[in-house]
Amino acid sequence: MKTIQYLVFLVAVLWSASAWSQNLAGEYNIKVTGSNVHLHKSPAQSSVNANTTLKITQNGSRITMTFGGFGGVSAATIFKGDVGNNRFSAVWWYKGYPHETKVVWGTVNGNKIKGRMIYPRVSGRQGLVPGWVDVSFSGNKKLVINPGVIGGIKPVVPVIPVTPIKPVKPVIPVIPGLAPVLAEDCLSFNPDKVKVEDEGDGTYLLTDGHSRMKVFPNKKEARRAKKVIRHYRLNKHCFIGRPDPSLEYWLKGSKAPKGGLKHDDCIKFNPSNLTLKKEGSRWLLRDGSHRMHMFPNKKEANTALAFIKKYGFKRTCYIGRPDPSMTYFRK
Incomplete structure (x- = not known):
């Protein structure tokens, strides 16, 4: 009986090792x-x-x-x-x-x-x-090296006896009206390193020399995107709903871009007047009766609404309408 139990144990260990490998x-x-x-x-x-x-x-x-x-x-x-x-x-x-x-x-x-x-x-x-x-x-x-281990030998740290201290339960203050922290999906870049490259197939790539940021259908729209990024000093490209984002927005640090740029193609809206409406299986973001953006699900629609209000966006701006190759928000 003990032999059978041992064999079962051994098989379990070998299976576990195989799975871990x-x-x-x-x-x-x-x-x-x-x-x-x-x-x-x-x-x-x-x-x-x-x-x-x-x-x-x-x-x-x-x-x-x-x-x-x-x-x-x-x-x-x-x-x-x-x-x-x-x-x-x-x-x-x-x-x-x-x-x-x-x-x-x-x-x-x-x-x-x-x-x-x-x-x-x-x-x-x-x-x-x-x-x-x-x-x-x-x-x-990539190997992850523990800096505390040198040559495979972990240094010995002397143990200093201490007097036990009774733990104190932390008190987290509750601030009325404070919204929960929202996780953002953003990629950082240096606006001074942004450039336009010809893909050789009729499209143009916007890149910071490291990441393929966006692909544009023509050189004019790609250059306009570069100009917008440089003018507003944008250094974060954020997404809602990756890997296929339903919405993108751009930030200057942790703030919304503001001001204006000549030939900006923007539509003004009232952030306090925004609502969500279900249409079939999708969700519509609207400013009063004005249709702004469609989302594939309620979660992404709610997330978009939360970030629009968080940053105080007041304008939706486009590059290349009626089929825009890039969208950005600003105050």
Whole structure:
């Protein structure tokens, strides 16, 4: 009987060790190689050869993979998937953008990862060039070194006896009218390093030299975006509802941009007059009877309303209407 119990215990330990060996969580330095193919542009194909990053979080066998930017793929592209038997697969897809889909799959061996990404694009949105990205990637997990451990030996710290002190229960003051802290999803950048790059396929990239910030359908709109960022000294690009944000907004530090810029295309609204209305499965943000913005769910609509009021936005501004390539708010 004891032998059977021991064997069951041993199998459980080995299974646990196998499952642990498939822990992908961490940050990776990634090498990407492949091609970006265009159906209606010349040249019809361009090579992709870049270094980027990959961050993976894991809950059981479920994984979330966040790639940094590289040729043809924007930064912070988030994939959802699964891992098992030292293999993984994940997809990026959003019902609001059926003209784009991204798929990744591959294998993991210890701290090493390798795989492939396919990203087909079809027509249906301004600035989107039909074609596909087909790349292979490989890399190693970044090592996290504990500065308190040198050469594998943890320094001995002398133990000093102390007199026990009775813990005091902290008192958290309640401030009437204080709203709960909202978590923001923002990327910081240096406005002085923002530049426009020709993608070679009819589109133009706004970048700070590190991240692929936005892609524009023409040079005029890309240059206007750069001018807006420089003028208002914007240094944070924020999103609601990533990986496919239903709304973006830009900040100067922790404040809303204010003032004005010649040729700003803005619509004024009253933040105290904003309401939400359900329309089918979606939610409409409106200023009185004026329709402002549609959201895919109530959570994102409420979050947008909260941030608009938090920063005191009073104008919605656009670049490239009637199909704007960029939206920003200001006072």
